[in-house]
Amino acid sequence: MASKTQIVKFEAYAAYTHDDNGEEVKCDLLELLDSIKELESKKRIVQYFGMPVRMDNIHDATLSDDVIIKNRNLRLVYFHMTKMRDEGMATTLLENEELTDLELGADEYMAEDISCLYDNELKIFFVQRNYHSLSISGIAEYLKKIYEIIEKGSDDYDPEKSNFKELDIFFKPVPDREVVDNVQKITNYRSLTLSFANDFDTEMPEKIKNMLGPFSTIFGNLGGTKIGITLSAGSSKAESLKISDTKDIITEITKGNTAFSSALVRGKQGDAPVEKYDLLNGKLHTKYKFSSVKDKNGKARKLHLDPQTVEEKMKLLYLNKDENSSQSFRNKVISNLKS
Structure with missing residues (x-):
């Protein structure tokens, strides 16, 4: 059976906002993420440059007992983000120059996705990079837009008083x-x-x-x-x-x-x-080589990475030591933020 590997890069970004004096301070997004959890799936869709983007599968990552004992206040929130394209696309073959339209149903999209972990103690996003999906600035814009949807849908919002204040959020890479x-x-x-x-x-x-x-x-x-x-x-x-x-x-x-x-x-x-x-x-980053195997006429095909598999590997990379390091990625983040 033939196999292919995909090397995926993961990076860390710190969340910031501005205080009343205009100074940059860390921003805790746990409350916002918990509010997003309460939204049904179709209400988590926002438009980003004319393209629908959705936050999927948002939940607290399961932590082992030893991690909980060492970090009693730690919550790792996992979420999966999908950019959905429906513009005309086509397929072709190596042996043939002709193009064949890729037909999508009315409710079908091409999914370009990433997985993320949010560390509430460090105010850090641990992000899977995917060239075709959202950038870190795209994640920030999504959070701003979904925050507006949540706030304007609350009982406290009064459109006549225009009492909505845009979320001030931006990210900086952990160097x-x-x-x-x-x-x-x-x-x-x-x-x-x-x-x-x-x-x-x-x-x-x-x-x-x-x-x-x-x-x-x-x-x-x-x-x-x-x-x-x-x-x-x-x-x-x-x-x-x-x-x-x-x-x-x-x-x-x-x-x-x-x-x-x-x-x-x-x-x-x-x-x-x-x-x-x-x-x-x-930027502080780490990589992991995912294997995908598909036996079709003796040829390997690159498969879409299963988000659940990515989540489990991200959790291990973030919290545990790997074979290339003497400390966890989270400890590296702590060390680099102190420097």
Whole structure:
């Protein structure tokens, strides 16, 4: 029987809001998630960029006795999110160039999904990444929209008084301090390569706009959907990008304060060889290799991952040590948040 494997990446994000003074503070979303649980399935659907998105199978994850004893106040809430597409799609064969329409019923959708765990003590989301499904910003938008539905459906809501206040929620990745520390120790920055969407102008910190100078305005006027720029040091190996300014930009990027889709740094410490660091993939993460097997004419087919299987593996990865680490992923999160 043939087999295929799928490597899935999982990342951690901290939930934040703003206090009355405008300062960033951790945000506990447990009450909101408990309210979502009470909604029937069809009422958990919101529109995101014209596409229906639903939170499914939301429940408290079952914890072992030893975990409960060590963390008496811990609740891990699992939920599964599905982005549903119904636009025209087609199938094809390796041996044939013809396309065949993929017919969907009136109530059928192509499902693009992810699984998430919410840690109420740390205010952390442990998220399965799926390129085709919701991003972390998409999850935030979903929570804002479903919060509005819940609040406006409550007995306390008075539409005449317009007493609804939008949920202020945003996420920041838990950084991998080892990567961040290595980048900050660089003594010679050879290059910084940045990529971002064309609406970056309203989201980019002033320090980065100042470094880009007139290009920040020019790029905004060109009309492209993606923009990239590489800032390089001089031809002499002794020359470096400005150390202080480059470190300031690196700090902003690793805090999750920019709209960059890619941020690569090349540099070295002392006489060491030049190394490349991926600042956005410098997020704290882990991976797991899922196996899928299907014997069809001797060929393996990639199967959709079963959400229940993903949930169980996420719980183990988050709470238990794996073969590649001396501590659980949750303990890594705690350590990196303290740094």
